[in-house]
Amino acid sequence: MSLDIAQQGLRERKRIATRRAIESAALGLVVEKGLENVTVDEISHRADVSPRTFFNYFASKEAAMLGESPELPTDGSVARYAGGELGSSALEGLGELISAASQESGEDAEIHTLRFSLLRQYPQLFTLRMTAMRSFEEQLATVVAERLRHDEPALDDESRRSKAKLITLVAFGVIRHSWSCWAENEGAMSLSERMRQSFAQLPGILSAGAA
Amino acid sequence: MSLDIAQQGLRERKRIATRRAIESAALGLVVEKGLENVTVDEISHRADVSPRTFFNYFASKEAAMLGESPELPTDGSVARYAGGELGSSALEGLGELISAASQESGEDAEIHTLRFSLLRQYPQLFTLRMTAMRSFEEQLATVVAERLRHDEPALDDESRRSKAKLITLVAFGVIRHSWSCWAENEGAMSLSERMRQSFAQLPGILSAGAA
DNA sequence: TAGGAAACTTGCAGAGAGTGCAAGAATGTA
DNA sequence: TACATTCTTGCACTCTCTGCAAGTTTCCTA
Secondary structure, three states: OOOHHHHOHHHHHHHHHHHHHHHHHHHHHHHHHOHHHOOHHHHHHHHOOOHHHHHHHOOOHHHHHHOOOOOOOOOOHHHHHHOOOOOOEHHHHHHHHHHHHHHOOOOOHHHHHHHHHHHHHOHHHHHHHHHOOHHHHHHHHHHHHHHHHHHOOOOOHHHHHHHHHHHHHHHHHHHHHHHHHHHHOOOOOOHHHHHHHHHHHHHHHHHOEOO | OOOHHHHOHHHHHHHHHHHHHHHHHHHHHHHHHOHHHOOHHHHHHHHOOOHHHHHHHOOOHHHHHHOOOOOOOOOOHHHHHHOOOOOOEHHHHHHHHHHHHHHOOOOOHHHHHHHHHHHHHOHHHHHHHHHOOHHHHHHHHHHHHHHHHHHOOOOOHHHHHHHHHHHHHHHHHHHHHHHHHHHHOOOOOOHHHHHHHHHHHHHHHHHOEOO
16 A cells, blocks of 8 residues: 655656546546547547657556556465465465455555446456456466465475466466456446355366266 | 368468468568567568558458467367266366367468467467457357256256356466466477366365365 | 756657558459 | 459558657755
């Protein structure tokens, strides 16, 4: 969390304001005109910056709509997870960890809400967001490996790395599932609730053999 | 499989030749100059077509490098899978099904090899390919739902659809894992062998609780 | 608090992707 | 052979994105 908004010097505050203005302009225009009909020129104009400046803030039009990709939570849950205190297995605990991480976003609430609704409306955007998470995936895989070092100390490094990656990628599959279910049923359930449910469903898809 | 190459009329044959020429030019140029340094103009020039024609064949530069996304196998394995004869569970069987599907490609062998080596060299390309598989994912999810209708007849439609989707997305997570391992170890193992191994590893990541 | 260092904004020029259109060439068909 | 269909191509145009250099703003310190 960055509550230090007020204590950063003019430069930094302006920078944040500009970034938000651009994000807000981008998202607003998508709502009004649809994803395909929004250009960088329009966004920059509405945000009161030059198109050139737009690209000083975001590498692409899509980046302005997606916002930053998530980071590892800073509330200590990572350490608890790695230490084996979160969840009864590396995979299950990972569900809780990610669920918690997706809560913690230092973002402007209004922008965040708008972005979520657009991610639901345009699956292509969600796909983009998932592919932008590669770095997050790798961070998580590292954490998972730590957890495994705790859970299964006998494992050699190579096997542990591989297993951690498998757990992480499976978890991302589950997240996609949660998102998909959540996006279909107009908010019948909160996303993190839905994530818990998908993770809970997971054991059932392995055990169930042919009738 | 389309063995009908020779029996299609001039027009169709030319079309296929042009498509291959473009793919080959694209892949060759990437090998020579690196992914970032290849333009549509160069590709079209080498393939002896106008840049405009390039876009009559491929929607984007990347599409020419990725090739077509996979289709459901046509050898009857889909029916066997849906009938419960392939694999001891929907998930495990899905592994075998996909593994089989990835063998069956009606493509030119040389192009196929080259493409695979580039997919390994440029993870971004692989990511693109995965996101291009959305339609394939949905086809698979439908097949998985059929399998579930066989395995668990008691399940209501809604739950079955959801479960099928979860199984499919988890399977894609496993595929990403296989690919990642395969790409790291310079061909120590064939990709389909590696896929079998990742799927086999799957049960272990659920059961293993804290020590 | 003046004045230079550092960071930011902007316009401009240009490469490159991708599209619609219409004219003309090649192919298929009767 | 004559006509319909399909394919290719050039052209003009929109849009994304980048490097550069000149001008502003903010920051820091002597």
